[in-house]
Amino acid sequence: MTTAIQLLIGLIMLTACTKSNLTDNENTLEPVVLDTSLRNLSPFPFGAAVNVGLLKNNNNYRQLVVREFNSLTPENAMKTRFIHPQQDTYAWADADYLVDFADEHNMRVHGHTLVWYKNLPDWIINFQGDSIAWEQLFRSHIQTVVSRYKGRIGSWDVVNEALNNEGTGMRPSLWLTKLGPDYIARAFQYAHDADPDALLFYNDYGNEYGPTKRNAIINLVKGLKDAGVPIHGVGMQMHTRVNREDQFHASAITNTATETGLLIHIAELDIAVNPDNNPDLVFTETLAAQQAQKYGHIVETFTGINTNQRFGITTWNVTDGDSWIPGTYNRPDWPLPFDASYQRKPAYDSIIAVFE
Ligand code: 9MR
Numbered sequence: 001m002t003t004a005i006q007l008l009i010g011l012i013m014l015t016a017c018t019k020s021n022l023t024d025n026e027n028t029l030e031p032v033v034l035d036t037s038l039r040n041l042s043p044f045p046f047g048a049a050v051n052v053g054l055l056k057n058n059n060n061y062r063q064l065v066v067r068e069f070n071s072l073t074p075e076n077a078m079k080t081r082f083i084h085p086q087q088d089t090y091a092w093a094d095a096d097y098l099v100d101f102a103d104e105h106n107m108r109v110h111g112h113t114l115v116w117y118k119n120l121p122d123w124i125i126n127f128q129g130d131s132i133a134w135e136q137l138f139r140s141h142i143q144t145v146v147s148r149y150k151g152r153i154g155s156w157d158v159v160n161e162a163l164n165n166e167g168t169g170m171r172p173s174l175w176l177t178k179l180g181p182d183y184i185a186r187a188f189q190y191a192h193d194a195d196p197d198a199l200l201f202y203n204d205y206g207n208e209y210g211p212t213k214r215n216a217i218i219n220l221v222k223g224l225k226d227a228g229v230p231i232h233g234v235g236m237q238m239h240t241r242v243n244r245e246d247q248f249h250a251s252a253i254t255n256t257a258t259e260t261g262l263l264i265h266i267a268e269l270d271i272a273v274n275p276d277n278n279p280d281l282v283f284t285e286t287l288a289a290q291q292a293q294k295y296g297h298i299v300e301t302f303t304g305i306n307t308n309q310r311f312g313i314t315t316w317n318v319t320d321g322d323s324w325i326p327g328t329y330n331r332p333d334w335p336l337p338f339d340a341s342y343q344r345k346p347a348y349d350s351i352i353a354v355f356e
């Protein structure tokens with residue numbers, strides 16, 4: 001609503017300028033810049049997870065990203081399978097493109113992700129070696145990637161999703177099997193040794209499911225911090241849904257912030273409107289309004305935490321047209337603040353309204 005009013009005011013000003021300029025001097029017509037954007041209005045960095053192929057090849061996508069965001073997370077380009085496809089080969093091109101693009105447009109890059117149980121290349125899955133060789137592989141991957149972007153990437157998701165869904169223990173993973181549970185602490189130390197200035201995050205999902213998963217995350221992070229491990233922040237992914245009650249989002253954000261005292265990144269925000277996988281669902285105005293209310297509440301709650309803990313908010317993808325959700329769950333969905341035609345949705349207006 002606020003954006004609509006601003007646009008209207010802009011239009012009236014444009015009309016006024018045009019008229020007076022035409023009378024005074026036809027050549028001094030200046031375009032009116034309507035600079036409402038997430039990056040301009042948000043008091044903390046506002047970002048998106050981006051697809052490098054779309055950044056390179058899709059003008060609408062690129063222009064929207066440039067206009068709205070000042071923080072970028074690579075959706076896939078820095079995952080181990082892509083960036084380190086063979087033991088002796090790193091594939092830097094997409095990651096380099098993203099970092100150059102961010103520099104050019106005055107954005108920060110948040111690196112994602114150094115250590116994950118998923119998206120491992122076959123050479124790691126099939127690797128044969130003793131514990132020293134595994135440790136060497138692990139350390140070398142982390143340090144090679146962090147070192148390449150030292151001074152250019154200021155923050156990293158060091159370990160992603162190490163806890164199980166229920167929050168009852170660690171998730172089974174190759175890293176756990178080969179390196180033991182302390183692989184998490186060692187990953188942070190290795191990353192820190194490679195770039196002592198980088199801010200290092202533990203990233204996971206389900207802080208908003210309820211206290212069990214949330215406390216598992218908080219306890220893991222506090223344990224690392226208390227042991228002197230260089231950890232600076234918590235990424236809460238926040239892949240949530242329109243029918244989750246506000247109190248779950250509120251306690252995820254405020255409890256995690258208060259209890260860890262670390263930087264908080266809402267790192268992968270999206271709000272699904274079709275969590276029950278209805279193949280025929282239509283995105284109605286009612287659904288759009290419900291989604292807008294959820295976005296507004298989450299952004300407002302985050303805005304209310306300690307200023308020095310607000311690392312930022314990142315949406316996972318840019319528009320409904322490039323969201324990971326429809327493809328992954330094989331259903332229609334509209335989880336983001338921009339529609340598939342690159343237009344701002346009510347969810348967008350509701351985020352902006354928090355900042356005004
Ligand atoms: O959006 C990503 C999708 O394109 C990939 O196929 C998938 C597997 O690598 O990962 C998705 O991103 C995930 C992120 O890296 C970690 N948290 C959950 C995200 C959604 O699955």
